[in-house]
Amino acid sequence: MQLPARGVTVEAVDASGTVLASDTTDESGGYNVDVDSGIGLRIQVRSQLEKTDAASWDIKILDNTSDYALYVLNGALLDSGTANSVRDLNAGSGWTGQSYSETRAAAPFAILDSVYEAVIQLEAIDPDIQLPSLEILWSVDNRPSSGNVTDGNIGTSSYSRTTRGPTIRILGAANNDTDEYDDHVVVHEFAHFLEDQISRSDSIGGPHGGADRLDTRVAFSEGLGNAFAGMILTDPIYQDSFGARQEAGFNVNVETNFFTKGWFSESSVQSVLYDIFDSEDDGVDNISAGLSPIYTILTDPDYITSPDFTTIFLFADLARTKSGIDPNDLTALFTAELITGTGPQGDGETLSGNFPRALPVYKPVPIDGDPVEICSIDDNGTYNKHGNRAFLIFSIAESGNYTFTMSRDLSSNLNTPNRDPDILVFKDAALINRFESDATDVETGTMTLEPGDYQIEAYEFNNVAERDTGDSCFNFTISS
Incomplete structure (x- = not known):
C-alpha cells in the first residue's frame, strides 16, 4: 500500500548539492518548487518534519549507525526543462515478498507519518x-x-533524554524486532517525549506489561502512552510485531482491561483515559470528551508544578475540577477499575494489590514522632514494581536541620537480613537530596529544610538493583 509522505521537507538541489528551492508536502504528499529552466537538478526528500509558525516543531529521523546522518530520499539528476513538470518519488519498503532484500527507504518516512498524525492533532487543540x-x-x-x-x-524502542537532547530510538532488525510500521509503538514513545518536554513525568521507566503491578508513576506513564497511541490513531487495538518475517507479535485493546486493575496498573490507566476520549458509550462509560481535556490537564501548570508525583490520582483530581467532565461520570470510570482514592495523593484508597502495607499511598511522617513503618517487597518483581518503593509526606513548620532515619525493623515478619535502605527527598516535585550510603540495615542523613511540604521516596536498594532481593520492613523517623 502506498501512502503519502505528509509534512516532510522537499528540496530541489543542483548537481553541487546547493538547495535551489524547498517546500513542505501537503496531506496528499504533494509539493511545488519553482526553479529556473534549463538547469540540472534533483528532487530530494528529507526525513524531517519542520514548522516555524505559531506552532513549531523540528523532528528528524537519523541513522544512529551512520554518524547520525539524516535519511534523505534522492531523485535522479535531470534537466528542469522549459515547461512545468511533475517529479514523483517513491520510497520503497524493500520487502520483496519473503524478506527485506532491497533498501528500506520507506521506514524513516513511515515513522515520521505516525508522528505527523500526532502533531497535527495537537496543533488543532493548541495552535x-x-x-x-x-x-x-x-x-x-x-x-x-x-x-x-x-x-x-538500543535495547528496545524507547524515549530518553541523551547528551544529544530528546531522543526516541526505534527498533529495525528484520526477523527479530522491527517497529517502523508499528505506529502504536512510535506514537507511544512520542507520548513519552511530550510528557517529558511539555508536560511532566515522574516515571522511573523500566520493564512493564499489562498484567504487572507497577510503581504507580510507571503505571500512569505507560498507560498514558498506550492510550495516547489509540487516541491519535483512532484505533484502540495496540499492536507490536516481531519475529521471523515480522509475523509474530501481540495486540491489546486499550479500551478494555482484561488484566490487572488498580492504581498500580497501566491497563487500568489506559482504559480510563481511552474511555474519556472515545465517542462510544459502553458499560459505565458515558464520556465522549476527545483528546482536548486530556491534553489540557497534562499541560496545566497545576499538573506540571504539583508537589505530588504524577500518578492516576493527580490526573483524576484535576480531571474532576478542570476538565468540564461530569465528576460522577469520571468516578464511575475509576471505580470500575477499582481506583477509589481521592485527591492528588489517593486519600482513602483501599486496594492494596495484595500488599496491605502499601496503604496509604502516601504515608505521613510526624516530626519528632513515633516511627512510621514502610516496607519493600519483591513479590511483584523488582526495580519498578508495586511494593518496591514507598512514598511518604511530611511538613516543616520551622527552618532548621532535620535528620532522616530508616532502619530495618527486626520485629517485623518481613525481615530479610543485610538490607540497604535508601532515601530520596523531594520539594515541589524536585529532588533536593538523596541519602544512599551502602550501610547495612540503616540509612540516615541530615539536611537543612525551610518551612513547607515535602515528599520522600524510600526503597531497599537490592529490590531496585535486582540483586539479592527480599521482603523487609523499616522504621522511618524524622527528628529535629
Missing part, C-alpha cells in the same frame, strides 16, 4: 504549541540488545 527539537534514531541494525547505540544496540 501555539511549541515542541522542542526531537531526534528519532532508526537503523536496519537497531536490535533489542545492550551495548553501543552507534552499533545498533
